[in-house]
Amino acid sequence: MTDSSPVATTDGPPEQARAARQPDGRAANNVTAFVAANFTRALPYILVPVLYILSLIFIPGYFSKLSIISLLVLASLLGMASLGQTMTIIAGGIDLSIPSVIGLSDIIVTQLYYKHWSLPLIFLAIAGLAIVIGTISAVSSVVLHVHSLITSFGMSLVVSGVALEMSNGAVNGAVPGWLTSSVSAIGHTGPIPIPAIIIVWAVASVLAVAFLNLTRVGRETYALGANSVAARLAIVRSTWTLVVVFSISALCAAMVGVFFAGYSGIPDPTVGEPYFFLTITAVLIGGTSLLGGRGGYQRTVMGALIVAELTTLLVGVGFNASFQELALGILVIALTSTYGRELKVAAKI
Amino acid sequence: MSSVDEANGLVVVGLSRSFGETRALNSASLRVRPGEIHSLVGENGSGKSTLIKILSGVLRPDSGTLTWEGNILQFGSPRSAQGMSIATVFQETLIVPEMTVRENIYLGTDRLFRYGHRKGEERAGARQALTDLGLEGLDLDRPMWTLSLAERQLTTVARAMIRPWRLLILDEATSALDAQQRDRLFDYLRLARSQGKSVLFTSHRMDEVLGVADWITVLRQGATVVTMPASEASRSGILGHMSGRAEVGDMDGAVAGGAAGDETGPRVGGERRHPAPGPPILRVEELTLRAASKPISLEVRSGEILGLAGLEGQGQVEFVECLCGLRRPTAGQMLALGDGGGSRTVRGYRGANRLGIRYVPRDRRHEGLFGPISVFDNFAVTLWSDLNRLGLLRRRQAWTIFEDFAESSRLVSASPRRPISILSGGNQQKVLLGRWIAMRPRVLVVNDPLRGVDHNTKEELYKLFRRLAADGVAIIFLSTEIVELLTLTDQIAVFHEGSLVAMLPTEMSSDTDVVAAMFGDDRHHAGADG
Numbered sequence: 001m002t003d004s005s006p007v008a009t010t011d012g013p014p015e016q017a018r019a020a021r022q023p024d025g026r027a028a029n030n031v032t033a034f035v036a037a038n039f040t041r042a043l044p045y046i047l048v049p050v051l052y053i054l055s056l057i058f059i060p061g062y063f064s065k066l067s068i069i070s071l072l073v074l075a076s077l078l079g080m081a082s083l084g085q086t087m088t089i090i091a092g093g094i095d096l097s098i099p100s101v102i103g104l105s106d107i108i109v110t111q112l113y114y115k116h117w118s119l120p121l122i123f124l125a126i127a128g129l130a131i132v133i134g135t136i137s138a139v140s141s142v143v144l145h146v147h148s149l150i151t152s153f154g155m156s157l158v159v160s161g162v163a164l165e166m167s168n169g170a171v172n173g174a175v176p177g178w179l180t181s182s183v184s185a186i187g188h189t190g191p192i193p194i195p196a197i198i199i200v201w202a203v204a205s206v207l208a209v210a211f212l213n214l215t216r217v218g219r220e221t222y223a224l225g226a227n228s229v230a231a232r233l234a235i236v237r238s239t240w241t242l243v244v245v246f247s248i249s250a251l252c253a254a255m256v257g258v259f260f261a262g263y264s265g266i267p268d269p270t271v272g273e274p275y276f277f278l279t280i281t282a283v284l285i286g287g288t289s290l291l292g293g294r295g296g297y298q299r300t301v302m303g304a305l306i307v308a309e310l311t312t313l314l315v316g317v318g319f320n321a322s323f324q325e326l327a328l329g330i331l332v333i334a335l336t337s338t339y340g341r342e343l344k345v346a347a348k349i
Numbered sequence: 350m351s352s353v354d355e356a357n358g359l360v361v362v363g364l365s366r367s368f369g370e371t372r373a374l375n376s377a378s379l380r381v382r383p384g385e386i387h388s389l390v391g392e393n394g395s396g397k398s399t400l401i402k403i404l405s406g407v408l409r410p411d412s413g414t415l416t417w418e419g420n421i422l423q424f425g426s427p428r429s430a431q432g433m434s435i436a437t438v439f440q441e442t443l444i445v446p447e448m449t450v451r452e453n454i455y456l457g458t459d460r461l462f463r464y465g466h467r468k469g470e471e472r473a474g475a476r477q478a479l480t481d482l483g484l485e486g487l488d489l490d491r492p493m494w495t496l497s498l499a500e501r502q503l504t505t506v507a508r509a510m511i512r513p514w515r516l517l518i519l520d521e522a523t524s525a526l527d528a529q530q531r532d533r534l535f536d537y538l539r540l541a542r543s544q545g546k547s548v549l550f551t552s553h554r555m556d557e558v559l560g561v562a563d564w565i566t567v568l569r570q571g572a573t574v575v576t577m578p579a580s581e582a583s584r585s586g587i588l589g590h591m592s593g594r595a596e597v598g599d600m601d602g603a604v605a606g607g608a609a610g611d612e613t614g615p616r617v618g619g620e621r622r623h624p625a626p627g628p629p630i631l632r633v634e635e636l637t638l639r640a641a642s643k644p645i646s647l648e649v650r651s652g653e654i655l656g657l658a659g660l661e662g663q664g665q666v667e668f669v670e671c672l673c674g675l676r677r678p679t680a681g682q683m684l685a686l687g688d689g690g691g692s693r694t695v696r697g698y699r700g701a702n703r704l705g706i707r708y709v710p711r712d713r714r715h716e717g718l719f720g721p722i723s724v725f726d727n728f729a730v731t732l733w734s735d736l737n738r739l740g741l742l743r744r745r746q747a748w749t750i751f752e753d754f755a756e757s758s759r760l761v762s763a764s765p766r767r768p769i770s771i772l773s774g775g776n777q778q779k780v781l782l783g784r785w786i787a788m789r790p791r792v793l794v795v796n797d798p799l800r801g802v803d804h805n806t807k808e809e810l811y812k813l814f815r816r817l818a819a820d821g822v823a824i825i826f827l828s829t830e831i832v833e834l835l836t837l838t839d840q841i842a843v844f845h846e847g848s849l850v851a852m853l854p855t856e857m858s859s860d861t862d863v864v865a866a867m868f869g870d871d872r873h874h875a876g877a878d879g
Contacts, residue, residue: 215740216733223730226719233710233717234730234784235702294721 040338044286044302051309059316069195070185071308076201077183078275078282079304081256083208084134084249085279086300090212091245092225092292093141093148097156098253098279101133102272104163105257110173110267111166119176123258130254133159134247142239148246163269170267179262197259204252208297217244226293282307284332287339306331357418358382358547359404359516364413365571366399373399375571376413379549381516381564386538386548388562388579392591392660392864394829396571397551398440401520404549405437406430417516428457436509438522440661442501446494451475453493454508478507483533498525506534517541519550523557524662535561553660555584555868569593585861588868592831592860626839627651629686630823631672631695631706631792636681638667642847644681649792649823654814656838656855657827660867664847666711666796669827673708673794674701685791705791709781709798711827717781718769724780725751725765731784754783758813775806782813792823799833811837831860845869 187195286303288295670676710716
């Protein structure tokens with residue numbers, strides 16, 4: 001009926017068994033892929049001792065209790081500040097208000113203690129404020145449908161404004177002696193000859209890892225960060241989860257601010273500024289992805305140690321601050337690119 | 350046909366294209382001559398859209414040749430297709446909402462540093478095209494987002510018209526138009542035909558296909574089944590070709606691979622449950638999906654599997670979204686009926702969920718899976734609302750539930766601690782279903798759950814659904830594969846143009862019946878309006 005039309009067929013040639021693959025070649029690939037995947041996963045855990053050994057080699061007299069404790073104090077401050085950041089990033093967000101909250105907390109402690117407020121009251125006030133700040137960042141992100149990058153950045157501007165206003169050029173401040181000793185390399189925690197901040201960090205690390213893995217909010221943090229649409233359809237409590245992680249982030253930043261106050265003793269609203277990039281650096285070097293849903297705080301602990309070690313090493317061999325930043329930048333790019341590869345390799349197995 | 354014609358027009362031979370393991374086009378062929386209106390028809394997934402995307406340069410074929418006006422085509426992009434005077438109007442209404450009507454019509458014609466046309470020329474051209482389509486009064490400076498859906502669709506047609514085309518491809522470009530607008534468009538097409546231009550169009554409306562086209566090509570499972578002159582075609586003949594029942598000794602299905610693998614008889618996998626549905630547990634009252642569509646009233650009974658069918662975009666997806674609370678209907682309501690006779694209105698997604706209406710979305714990757722998270726955590730994410738004490742998880746209990754489910758559903762997974770993204774589609778789907786099955790749903794709403802699932806897993810999932818139904822769960826099963834609906838469901842609700850047009854008892858229906866209803870054939874309206 002259709003003289004010149006080129007068609008009247010039903011099916012093309014039955015091409016079967018095309019997908020059959022050689023099992024042997026694939027098995028060999030699996031082994032290399034498995035090693036490659038696990039090597040990149042283990043990389044931060046390998047880098048920590050490697051960098052320490054390098055420090056021992058290149059810095060004369062580095063193997064001492066004092067230098068180890070100095071290193072751990074540095075890592076503790078960064079690790080505490082990055083604790084909440086890890087959670088907000090796993091949840092698919094980011095908290096840019098950490099430096100300003102550190103600054104505000106530093107101002108409040110030094111100023112109010114100078115004015116003879118009671119210490120528990122000061123801490124309560126700071127904690128309450130931190131929860132308010134975290135909640136506003138989280139809720140506004142949900143309500144306004146904008147990324148927390150923006151809401152927390154806005155919050156950061158507000159908070160630093162308040163901190164600057166509160167400090168009002170003041171140079172006088174005071175902190176209790178035990179607070180100073182808690183961040184000093186020669187400080188003691190009761191009878192233990194270790195400054196309190198290291199112990200605080202150790203306890204906080206255990207709690208944070210447990211929180212992310214053993215609580216409902218913790219698991220929902222991963223789900224939300226992995227796929228927010230799927231999270232909504234699976235009845236994950238998105239808003240509540242964000243409120244919790246951003247409040248934790250602000251609380252950690254506030255705590256770091258208190259320790260910083262102990263460190264210097266004088267009010268300084270800009271004291272947290274380096275932590276804008278350093279917290280993100282520690283999180284990324286540890287292997288928690290900015291894409292959300294991947295990683296964990298145990299990795300950020302490694303990240304904070306690596307940053308502290310690298311900084312110490314570079315200072316020890318005589319490089320200046322600008323070179324340190326350069327080295328950190330290269331490390332971030334190099335490591336995160338291998339992490340990205342690891343995901344693809346893992347997906348093939 | 351003369352030899353002059355052989356060198357002209359469009360000749361497609363042996364065109365194939367696969368997406369992963371799904372073979373969308375399997376050696377399809379097509380011939381469109383100059384001065385001809387050619388209609389391409391087929392069920393969902395028959396390969397129409399893929400073929401059109403290849404013709405318009407959006408996709409590249411895996412194999413096969415395209416000849417247009419005597420030249421072999423090597424399309425790289427839509428722009429290169431345009432350069433060959435092929436203009437396409439796509440199924441999706443592609444517009445820039447913030448730009449004006451004129452800017453949308455002339456979208457993509459500008460060069461880097463100068464306008465492709467003067468504004469005056471553009472105004473005149475746009476005005477002419479819109480007038481041809483019956484939109485004389487449309488203000489060219491109105492922003493696109495203020496237009497109705499039909500006006501938007503006509504604007505995308507106008508965008509193709511102002512190009513110097515010799516082949517115009519319309520992919521479901523009439524879906525939003527009313528009868529009068531369609532007639533204007535067809536008048537324009539007939540005029541173009543008389544000037545020796547070619548038109549290739551797809552439509553879900555059989556009357557259009559028979560009324561406008563000179564030639565008709567039927568695609569099924571990616572292959573060309575038949576090409577015939579419209580004068581020799583009948584509605585039932587075309588439907589028969591589309592569903593594959595017209596041909597004696599039809600052998601395909603067994604070898605075609607991919608999604609088409611299970612045509613060995615719809616009732617395979619066995620022993621059909623005798624329909625012994627329990628009491629009604631969900632009542633839909635006067636639900637209106639779109640402004641102009643008919644209200645839908647129906648009841649879903651415990652233990653019943655209700656299938657939803659329809660061509661792309663006919664309202665079945667909206668219906669599903671209304672049922673699970675993701676979308677507010679234009680009018681009407683849903684009531685969840687309690688065991689004791691009480692009823693509660695279904696409001697919102699969370700509200701529906703609380704009433705035991707659980708939804709498994711269509712797009713696994715974007716709406717269902719937490720890719721980087723482990724298989725177990727993907728499964729357990731819904732369990733934690735129950736399995737926690739003061740926020741601390743009861744992991745051991747969750748593992749027990751998971752292991753039971755993995756065993757009963759024969760979930761294949763290297764390790765439940767590995768990311769779910771490495772599982773096959775079928776196993777991923779099992780986890781997504783298990784997530785809600787573990788929460789004891791009363792109504793399980795599944796949106797095309799067997800898409801991209803291999804044959805064996807499909808059989809396992811059929812069994813899983815049947816077991817659930819036997820346990821008293823009502824299952825609402827939307828599928829684009831008619832054979833799935835015939836295999837699994839008790840009744841099939843068929844949607845057309847936003848309304849429920851037929852309620853077919855599966856036992857007494859063939860796929861030709863379903864296809865006919867999908868195309869709005871009104872022989873099967875029995876029981877739909879009740």
